[in-house]
Amino acid sequence: MSYTLEDLFRLVQKPGRYTGGEMNSVVKDKEKVNIRFAFCFPDLYEVGMSHLGMKILYGLYNEVPDIWCERVFMPDTDMEELMRQNGIKLFGLESRDSIDTFDFIGFTMQYELSYTAALNMLDLAGLPLRSLERDSSHPIVIAGGPCVSNPEPIADFFDLFVLGEGEEVSLELFELYRRHKAAGFDRDKFLTEAAKIEGVYVPSLYEISYKDDGTIASVTPVNGAPAKVRKRIIEDLDRVYYPDRFVVPFIDIVHDRGMSEIFRGCVRGCRFCQAGFIYRPVREKSPEVIDAQSRALCENTGYEEFSLSSLSTSDYSQLETLLPRLLDWAEKQKTNISLPSLRVDGFSEELAARLNILRRSGLTFAPEAGTQRLRDAINKNLTEDEILSTARKAFSAGWTSVKLYFMSGLPTETMEDIEGIANLSQKIVDSFYKNPDKPKGKGVNVSVSVSCFVPKPFTPFQWEPQDTMEMLQEKQKHLRDSVKTKKISLKWHDAATSFLEGVFARGDRRLCAVLEEAFKRGCKRDAWGEHFNLQTWIDVMNDLGVDPAFYANRRREYDEILPWDHLDFGVSKKFLIRENQLAHQSRTTPNCRQSCSGCGAAVWKKGVCVE
Amino acid sequence: MKEIRIRFKKIGRAKYISHLDLTRTMIRAVRRAGIPVWYTEGFNRHPYVTFAAPLSLGFEGLNECMDTRLVEDMPMEEMVTRLNSVLPEGIEVIKASDPVMKPGDIAFAQYRLSFLKGKFKGIEGNIREFLARDSILVEKKTKKGDSKKIDLMPLLEKAAIETGDSAVMLEVTLPCSSTETVNPGLISAALNDFLTEKYGGENTLFCDITRRDLLNAEGLPFE
Ligand code: SF4
Numbered sequence: 107m108s109y110t111l112e113d114l115f116r117l118v119q120k121p122g123r124y125t126g127g128e129m130n131s132v133v134k135d136k137e138k139v140n141i142r143f144a145f146c147f148p149d150l151y152e153v154g155m156s157h158l159g160m161k162i163l164y165g166l167y168n169e170v171p172d173i174w175c176e177r178v179f180m181p182d183t184d185m186e187e188l189m190r191q192n193g194i195k196l197f198g199l200e201s202r203d204s205i206d207t208f209d210f211i212g213f214t215m216q217y218e219l220s221y222t223a224a225l226n227m228l229d230l231a232g233l234p235l236r237s238l239e240r241d242s243s244h245p246i247v248i249a250g251g252p253c254v255s256n257p258e259p260i261a262d263f264f265d266l267f268v269l270g271e272g273e274e275v276s277l278e279l280f281e282l283y284r285r286h287k288a289a290g291f292d293r294d295k296f297l298t299e300a301a302k303i304e305g306v307y308v309p310s311l312y313e314i315s316y317k318d319d320g321t322i323a324s325v326t327p328v329n330g331a332p333a334k335v336r337k338r339i340i341e342d343l344d345r346v347y348y349p350d351r352f353v354v355p356f357i358d359i360v361h362d363r364g365m366s367e368i369f370r371g372c373v374r375g376c377r378f379c380q381a382g383f384i385y386r387p388v389r390e391k392s393p394e395v396i397d398a399q400s401r402a403l404c405e406n407t408g409y410e411e412f413s414l415s416s417l418s419t420s421d422y423s424q425l426e427t428l429l430p431r432l433l434d435w436a437e438k439q440k441t442n443i444s445l446p447s448l449r450v451d452g453f454s455e456e457l458a459a460r461l462n463i464l465r466r467s468g469l470t471f472a473p474e475a476g477t478q479r480l481r482d483a484i485n486k487n488l489t490e491d492e493i494l495s496t497a498r499k500a501f502s503a504g505w506t507s508v509k510l511y512f513m514s515g516l517p518t519e520t521m522e523d524i525e526g527i528a529n530l531s532q533k534i535v536d537s538f539y540k541n542p543d544k545p546k547g548k549g550v551n552v553s554v555s556v557s558c559f560v561p562k563p564f565t566p567f568q569w570e571p572q573d574t575m576e577m578l579q580e581k582q583k584h585l586r587d588s589v590k591t592k593k594i595s596l597k598w599h600d601a602a603t604s605f606l607e608g609v610f611a612r613g614d615r616r617l618c619a620v621l622e623e624a625f626k627r628g629c630k631r632d633a634w635g636e637h638f639n640l641q642t643w644i645d646v647m648n649d650l651g652v653d654p655a656f657y658a659n660r661r662r663e664y665d666e667i668l669p670w671d672h673l674d675f676g677v678s679k680k681f682l683i684r685e686n687q688l689a690h691q692s693r694t695t696p697n698c699r700q701s702c703s704g705c706g707a708a709v710w711k712k713g714v715c716v717e
Numbered sequence: 718m719k720e721i722r723i724r725f726k727k728i729g730r731a732k733y734i735s736h737l738d739l740t741r742t743m744i745r746a747v748r749r750a751g752i753p754v755w756y757t758e759g760f761n762r763h764p765y766v767t768f769a770a771p772l773s774l775g776f777e778g779l780n781e782c783m784d785t786r787l788v789e790d791m792p793m794e795e796m797v798t799r800l801n802s803v804l805p806e807g808i809e810v811i812k813a814s815d816p817v818m819k820p821g822d823i824a825f826a827q828y829r830l831s832f833l834k835g836k837f838k839g840i841e842g843n844i845r846e847f848l849a850r851d852s853i854l855v856e857k858k859t860k861k862g863d864s865k866k867i868d869l870m871p872l873l874e875k876a877a878i879e880t881g882d883s884a885v886m887l888e889v890t891l892p893c894s895s896t897e898t899v900n901p902g903l904i905s906a907a908l909n910d911f912l913t914e915k916y917g918g919e920n921t922l923f924c925d926i927t928r929r930d931l932l933n934a935e936g937l938p939f940e
Contacts, residue, residue, distance in 0.1 A: 113923055115733055116775055122738060127730030129745070129805040354745055356738040356805075408745030408803070410763055439748075440762050 109192045111202060118185045122357035123151035126199035129354040130406065132168040132175070133200050140172040140287070141280055144198050144205035144231075144245070146213045148223035149633060151179040155353070156361035158415055159214060159251070159272075165349030166273055173280060176200040176208075177353070180223045180631075181230070189230065196230040206231045209283065211245045212276075213264075215253035218610040219603060219633040221260055221621055224249075226630040228263065235622060237265050237310060242293040246283070254307075255384050256563040256670040259613035259621065261309035265293075266300055268307075269673060270337025270384075271370070273346055275305040301331040305338035307673065314615055320656055322614065322667040336674040337384070341712050343370065343391045348399050351406035363444065364412030366400040367391065368428070372417040373698040373714060375705075377485045377689050378474070378516060380562035381417055383682075384675045386705060388421075388698060389713035393428040400432060404441050412436075413444040423699075426457070433460050469500045472511040475519070476526025482692045483518050485685075490530060497534050502543040507551040508534055514581050515559040515573035515604075517689060524581050527554065528588035535593045555597045556585065558604035562611050563670045564677055566685030569662040572608040574655075575601045602640040606632065608658035614669040620652055678706035718755055719787045721796070722816040722940075727778040728927075731807025736771040742805065743783060749803040752796055753789035769820040769939070770893055770931055773900060777927040782939065784816065817940040824934040826893035828901040829927045831884040837912070837922055841878070841885045847911050848873055855903045869904060884925075893931065901926050 115121040136142070145164055147154030154160060160177070167175035176198030181189060189195070195204035205211055211231070213224050225235055228247065234240050237247065249257065250268040257267045268275055279300060286296045301308040311331035315323045327333055340346045348367065355362065371388035372381065391399075396414075404412055416422065429443070436443055437460070445461065471493050475481045481488065497508055512527050531552045538550035558578050561567045573581075578601040589596060610617060624646045631637035647654050662668065664683050671679075681704060688695060695703050698714045708715040727734070734742060747754050747764045754764040769782040793813040800810045832840050847853075853869040877888040891899040905924045912922060931939040 116923055121733040121774070122735070125730050125733045127806045129742075129749075129803070354742075354805075356734045356742055358738070358741075406749065408748035410744070410748065410761075440756055442761075 109188065111194050111197070114185065114188045114192070114194065117188060119182065120357055122355070123179065124181065124185060124199065126177075126202070128356055130351045131177075131200055131353045132164075134168075134174040136174065136201060136203070138172075139174040140284060141174070141210065142198075142208040143167055143173060143175040143210045143212060144178045144208045145175055146178045146205075146211060146224070146227055147180070148213060148215070148220040148227055149180050150182060151355075152357070152359040154179045155355050155359045157214070157216070158365050158367065161349055161352050161365075162347070162367075163212075163272055163276070164353070165351070166347045167276070169347065170277070170280070172284075174200075176205075178205060178227070180227055183631075183637075186226075186230065195232045196227055204231065206233055206245065208245045209287075211247045213247075213249040213251075215249050215251040215257075215260070217633060218253060218259075218607045219638075221253075221610060222625045222629045222632055224260070225263065225621060225625045229625075235625075236262050238262070240265070240293075242291050244293075246293070246296070248279075252380060252384060255380065255673065255675055256612065257307070257309065258615050258669040259610045259617035261615050262618035263621075264309065265297060266306055266308045268338075269305050269335060270675070271340045272338070273340055275303060275338045278303050279306060298329050298331075301329075304336060307335040309615075312672065316616075322669060325667065325672045327672075334672055334674045337676065339387075339676075339710055339712070340370070340389070341710065343367075343389050344395045350399070350402040352403065352409075354407050354409070361413075362409075364400065364403045364407055364409040365415045366396055366403065366412060368396055368414050368416045368419065368422050370416070371713065373421055374418060374487065375485055375685075375695055375697060375703070376474070376487075377483075377566040377685055378513065378559060378562075380565050383564050383677045383705075385417070386676050386707035387710060387713040387715045390423060393424050393431060396428055397431045401435055404436075404439065410440070411442040411444055419445060429457060429461065469497070469505055469507070470509045470511070471496075473530065474511065474513050475516055475523060476512065476528070476530055477523045479692050480516060480519060480523045480526070482694050483689045484516055485689070485694050487694065487697070490533070493530070494533060494537055498537055498541055501538050501541045501545070501550075504545050506538075506545055506548045507553065510534075510552065510554050512554065512556045513559045514556050514585075514598075515578055517559075517561075517567055517570040518692070519573075519581075521581070521584055524584050525588045527556070527585055528590070528594070531589070531594045532591065535591060550593055551595065552593060553595045553597065554589075555599070556582070557599040558601050560604050560608045560611055563668070564675050564682070566682050566689055568612065568668065568682065569664065569666075569686060571661045572605070572658045574659050575605050578604075600635075600638075603632070603638055605654070605658055606640065606643055609654045610657075612669070613657050616652065617657070619650055620646055623650060676705070676707040676709065681705040719790070720816050721785050721787055721793075722814055723783045723785065723796075723800070723810055724812045724814075725778075725781050725783065725808060725810045727772065727781055727808055729777075729807040731805060732775055732777045734808075735774045736768070739772075740766060740768070742808070746800060746803050746808075747785070750796075750799040752785075752799060753787055753791060755786040755788050767820075770823055770826065772928055773902065773926075775926070776901075777925065779927060780811065780930045780938075781928070782820075782931060784820065814940075818933060821895065822933045823931050823939050824892065824894045825890050825932040825936065827888070827890050827929040827932065829929055830887040830889070830901055830905060830924045831881075831927070832886075832922065832924045833884050840922075841880060843912060843915075844878060844885060844887065844908065847908050848876065848878075853904075853907050855907050857899070857903065867899075869899075869907060872899060873904070890932070890936075 164175050167173045197204050228235055246265050248266050249264050250272050254267045297308045300306050301311050311328050313326045317323045369390040371385040373388050376382050474486045531554050534552050561570045582598050627642050743766050744764050756762040757765050766785045772778045796813045797810050854866050856864045857867045858864045879886040909922050
């Protein structure tokens with residue numbers, strides 16, 4: 107007996123992931139649209155539906171009358187099995203039509219471990235995985251998102267990549283597509299033309315050759331493709347489209363609330379942080395625009411909470427103007443404003459009280475490194491004094507728990523820096539017990555979470571070797587031994603997933619074969635902890651003669667051609683080299699507001715670069 | 718403060734909204750609609766809504782019931798119009814009115830189970846044969862978490878079979894109160910077991926279950 111899609115809804119866990127029909131989801135008449143777009147997020151509904159970028163583009167595309175954009179997520183194992191058994195292809199949530207008949211399939215690539223999930227989704231859609239095996243009858247398969255700052259390990263599977271912010275460039279791409287579709291669609295011609303749009307990277311138009319030592323010898327554009335593809339930015343955030351409504355899910359998702367974007371980019375330049383470089387320069391929205399957009403969003407969704415979204419919300423230059431404005435209506439409508447990672451100090455007492463700052467869920471710091479020397483090396487501008495004085499204030503106000511985030515495996519890190527993590531945590535514990543105003547009769551809990559550093563493209567650490575799993579495990583043991591009290595609880599992230607992430611973050615095109623083979627051997631859900639299987643990956647790489655250490659654990663020379671060198675995200679190599687050298691001298695670089703360091707992003711003459 | 722009873726349909730795509738998710742959906746709908754409802758106290762204030770008899774995931778409901786409280790007056794018709802303009806596909810408010818009975822008065826619910834004819838050959842004859850048995854014993858989970866055996870037969874004595882063009886329908890009235898509830902899914906599951914016993918193999922015979930109305934102990938429609 108074979109089941110229909112409707113039957114499957116009765117058999118799976120959480121059918122709300124697959125049924126569609128949520129408030130504000132967009133249903134159009136398919137006879138009346140010209141371009142059907144499947145927006146794919148290679149993870150579960152609950153994860154993908156929490157992602158702001160998808161909400162923006164979903165709204166933007168559907169504003170265009172002849173485009174119908176639908177949402178597609180990775181089905182859970184039970185649903186996937188039933189779909190495969192019953193010959194049901196991956197479908198758009200809005201129309202429930204199989205996406206292999208759509209014009210475009212667009213993925214957002216947020217993390218390297220979702221690569222195999224994307225392959226699985228193409229496979230579930232019944233499409234050939236490789237771009238070369240597809241023809242004019244297939245949808246154009248595209249991708250964007252932070253991972254496409256180095257899309258080489260997935261280059262063979264996609265027809266084109268969109269670099270940087272997608273709002274304008276994707277509409278230009280659709281316009282080109284309309285013309286080609288009307289004239290009888292030829293995929294190769296379309297891709298050659300698309301490569302001429304700034305921000306569009308067509309990987310098949312670049313030939314890569316390698317040296318004997320495995321490094322890249324040359325990257326040669328063909329058919330008139332540009333030698334360097336520059337990312338796109340939105341110049342004026344006050345004018346760019348922002349959705350006045352989000353799809354409101356039925357089931358509980360990771361972040362189920364309104365989100366108001368307040369700026370893009372980050373002024374800080376923490377050297378380990380890719381987002382801090384690839385989204386430059388900082389461009390802010392004005393308080394008036396944020397206020398109006400937040401209000402419309404809350405009214406159209408009914409959300410009881412919304413957050414201000416950015417890489418570092420306390421750096422918004424007009425926070426003191428914005429927050430009272432938002433609070434004026436939010437308080438009346440009984441809507442909460444959630445402010446992630448804000449400093450407890452730095453607010454007037456009245457504003458702090460209105461924001462309920464001290465009743466918020468937790469006191470959190472991200473010192474990232476245990477000693478001032480290493481914090482200087484990574485350009486993390488947070489001192490021990492700042493942490494301790496904020497903690498003291500919080501303890502006086504009745505708090506008893508503090509969360510600290512660190513990274514291990516940072517360039518130049520020594521065992522002394524690892525001990526520093528334990529020492530700093532201990533000082534917080536001590537400051538609790540020394541505090542005369544501490545909450546009576548209660549103990550303190552300092553929870554320390556340590557992730558493993560992964561060097562990323564377009565950061566000053568792009569040349570650095572990643573610590574091996576053994577080194578990370580040794581450091582982990584040393585930290586355990588250095589912690590002397592039960593008041594400090596330690597959580598250490600898995601080194602194995604970081605290792606694989608490290609291989610793909612700085613990988614080249616030869617890894618496409620590894621991905622395809624690993625997928626064939628069952629790796630589909632690497633980002634979901636319980637489904638991750640390092641051994642399969644090691645076996646695949648062994649069988650294909652690929653050395654993962656070449657990608658993850660090798661120091662590159664400054665003059666080596668890196669797999670992403672033909673892409674341009676605004677920051678110059680000269681600047682990154684200088685930053686790398688400063689890191690090795692433990693010297694800091696001022697943030698963009700203090701003084702400009704000439705990173706290269708000023709080419710756009712926008713935002714903080716011209717303030 | 719004024720108590721208000723809202724009756725609504727939950728059909729089509731909306732039948733896969735679980736009870737917990739329905740609560741959240743309605744809270745947000747009430748906020749979108751700008752209805753002056755009373756908010757619960759505490760840190761996470763939200764509009765007060767409560768449902769008299771939760772409906773299982775996957776069932777349709779034709780006359781479901783949600784109670785709320787108004788802090789300001791609003792004409793009933795306006796409330797209905799406002800809610801319907803902001804509700805997702807499949808949820809539709811039929812009526813808003815003053816509550817007549819107490820939620821605790823609900824004693825029974827009327828259900829329709831419909832079996833598509835195309836899905837199983839001779840389904841009607843099989844249903845008749847199934848209902849002609851002396852007893853239909855099923856395992857029923859109790860509130861404490863263990864299970865007990867109950868006989869569905871007495872409940873099915875008054876069941877009516879109706880044959881439509883594409884489906885065979887079974888109309889039943891089952892207990893639905895705080896002290897005793899019988900889920901109509903037990904009937905379709907028992908029918909599946911019966912078919913498996915008779916024909917062998919796996920027979921997952923899906924049926925659409927619709928709760929048509931809620932009744933009080935005298936069998937009168939809940940109002
Ligand atoms: S050019 Fe200067 S101000 Fe602009 S992003 Fe780079 S460092 Fe910051």
